[in-house]
Amino acid sequence: xxxxxxxxxxxxxxxxxxxxxxxxxxxxxxxxxxxxxxxxxxxxxxxxxxxxxxxxxxxxxxxxxxxxxxxxxxxxxxxxxxxxxxxxxxxxxxxxxxxxxxxxxxxxxxxxxxxxxxxxxxxxxxxxxxxxxxxxxxxxxxxxxxxxxxxxxxxxxxxxxxxxxxxxxxxxxxxxxxxxxxxxxxxxxxxxxxxxxxxxxxxxxxxxxxxxxxxxxxxxxxxxxxxxxxxxxxxxxxxxxxxxxxxxxxxxxxxxxxxxxxxxxxxxxxxxxxxxxxxxxxxxxxxxxxxxx
Numbered sequence: 001x002x003x004x005x006x007x008x009x010x011x012x013x014x015x016x017x018x019x020x021x022x023x024x025x026x027x028x029x030x031x032x033x034x035x036x037x038x039x040x041x042x043x044x045x046x047x048x049x050x051x052x053x054x055x056x057x058x059x060x061x062x063x064x065x066x067x068x069x070x071x072x073x074x075x076x077x078x079x080x081x082x083x084x085x086x087x088x089x090x091x092x093x094x095x096x097x098x099x100x101x102x103x104x105x106x107x108x109x110x111x112x113x114x115x116x117x118x119x120x121x122x123x124x125x126x127x128x129x130x131x132x133x134x135x136x137x138x139x140x141x142x143x144x145x146x147x148x149x150x151x152x153x154x155x156x157x158x159x160x161x162x163x164x165x166x167x168x169x170x171x172x173x174x175x176x177x178x179x180x181x182x183x184x185x186x187x188x189x190x191x192x193x194x195x196x197x198x199x200x201x202x203x204x205x206x207x208x209x210x211x212x213x214x215x216x217x218x219x220x221x222x223x224x225x226x227x228x229x230x231x232x233x234x235x236x237x238x239x240x241x242x243x244x245x246x247x248x249x250x251x252x253x254x255x256x257x258x259x260x261x262x263x264x265x266x267x268x269x270x271x272x273x274x275x276x277x278x279x280x281x282x283x284x285x286x287x288x289x290x291x292x293x
Contacts, residue, residue: 012123013238014115015145015153016130018094019162021111022051022087026080028139036078043067043079050082054162087111090138097133101126106150106238114150116238124167131165148173149234151186173232178205185229187222195219204230247283249273250291 018024022040027033037056041049047067059074071077091110098105104116115130117123127144134142144165145156152168159166168176182201183193199218201207207215207230215223228234249270257263267290278285 010118011116011148011237012118012120013147013150013153014117014123014127014130015150015157016098016113016115016127016134016142017144017157017161018111018134019141019143020051020053020057021140022082023053023056023080024140025083025087025090027053029086030080033078033080037061037074037076038078038080039067039070040080040082041067042081043071043077047079090140093138094134094142097130097137100133101130103240104238105240106242114153114238124165127165127167131163148232150236150238151229151234152176152232155180155184177230177232178203178208180204182207185226187225187229192219192222247274247277247285248289249277 023038026038026040027036033053035055036053037059038053039049039056039061040051041047045068049061049063049065049067049070051063052061052065052070056070056074056077059077061070061074061077067079087110094111095105095107095113098113098115102115102117102119106114108114117126120126123146127146131142131144134140141163143157143161143163145153145159145168146165147153147156147168148170152173156166156168181203182188182196185204185207188196195218196202196207199210201210207226210218210227212224212227215227217223219226
């Protein structure tokens, strides 16, 4: 176990996340929107916010929020239609910048990625250089987290957002994890959080008090994962060949559907679209999840 921990602490991982990416692209391309509260998405009764500028976030507007709710929180909110082709274009430029420094790049989405830069003397200096280059070549700002594994690097990114970075030095990793609120640990959702709190687990230090056997008793297979995570035993390297694990499709309707036959008819057309996407991506699946709101 000690050897595994030493190997992990030899890694230098950078997590880079663009700041309010979709909204920032819109403000970049449309100077009249700069400094204003904007949301990328729809404001109709069925509209959803895909991204919000920091000016909008100051009012509590955030992604996945109903457009109606967002407008109530921020009456001056300006809605902008998404342009995914444009976001993809800029994302490709950013990914190209990453690969100028390392081929060990694991994209998580259009606007964030992990980079393994273990061969460089200073990951902190390198992260600053990459962020400056992104700003110079795209006009957009990015934030970064730097540490010994992906989990800590990603959490660190949020500390000095926007347009900042945070390094968690190997010698300070233990103290950082022990003080980290338990809801910020990967894999801790609402149900797991409630169960952990009932066991007196509110931060990393509390979690560390439980041995592997006890955690497996309470959380099954996830128990061993939590045991390792809080001790930085994290055998999860940056994977440049990371493949998408799920494919889905959905449809939002202008009015509630109350007819079962109509619902089944629409579900059939959605399933047809999902089949087309599976064929295009040459993927197969074994689990189907249906989400109805």
